[in-house]
Amino acid sequence: MSNNRSKRKTLVCDRCGNTRLIHDYARGEIICPVCGNVISERAIDRGPEWRAFTPEEREKRSRIGMPLDRITPESLSTEIDWKSKDAAGRELSLKRKIEMLRLRKWHLRTRIQSSIERNLAQAAIELERLSSHLGLPKVIKDRALEIYRIALETGLVRGRSIESVMAAAIYAACRERRLPRTLDEISRYTRAGRKDVARCYRLLIRETPVKVPLPNAIDFVPRIGETLKLSTRTIREAINILREAQKLGITAGKDPAGLAAAAIYIASLRSGEVRTQKEVAQAAQVTEVTVRNRYKELAKKLKIPLPLRQG
């Protein structure tokens, strides 16, 4: 298939010579679908070279984790005691006593402050690790840290891992900014696992003022379209299909990624930039069957005549 969008630099897999490479925007990588080679131009911060399909596998194969933290709060803090004597046991002057009182107060505050700061510092490391895996832009990272801070100040982190709360914060930030990342994608890189992250996320939504708009299939379209290297015209068409579907109210309760995939599939057939169900399904991270079911449904309800042929 010739590439009519020749602006994109043609890359060749250096292992098998394949030229049809898949751009994985989620991880900021270019991947060879033939041999699985990763041709990322960004040499740093690749995803793991292994793939895991079950939590057990993930556990077994993961070699990374949180840095060991031997610096406990106790080992760092000092105390200003309440005796009003100096080191030599002499009584202090009143002026000096008042000063010491102020110092103590300040010191105590600093310690509480610094416990939050320490947690945040740890969380920031985690954020950096996760977002480099996911290729997140700075706005999302900033917002995620903000949300995390809110969670921390609400006391949500206590008893939970920094990792999973941070993952939840990232997920919330992504949805808030309408840059959809699935829970799976985000939790893939955490030790905690999807379920834990989901629980933290729900808690986050319930217990804090952080509000997130409902997931919208249209938000998924650009990313899937990009992955499939579709023209903006086709992408726009897919969005229009979804708008129509939403007007008819047939999108409720359906996986937005599946709907987006179906709309893209239809649009691709219509525009002649044909993609197979398999390709679309892979890009949207749903199965072929779901694409099929959704697109049949959309075609029927929107009265799009079938079968669709290119042209």
Added chain:
DNA sequence: AAGACGAAAGTGGTTGA
């Protein structure tokens, strides 16, 4: 040979008693 199709059984999450 690859893609599309659909049936049937299985899975994980939600809801409501």
Added chain:
DNA sequence: TCAACAACTTTCGTCTT
């Protein structure tokens, strides 16, 4: 806490191009 439930996945045999 349990069962019912809807949406999605897996698997597989068949049809179409």
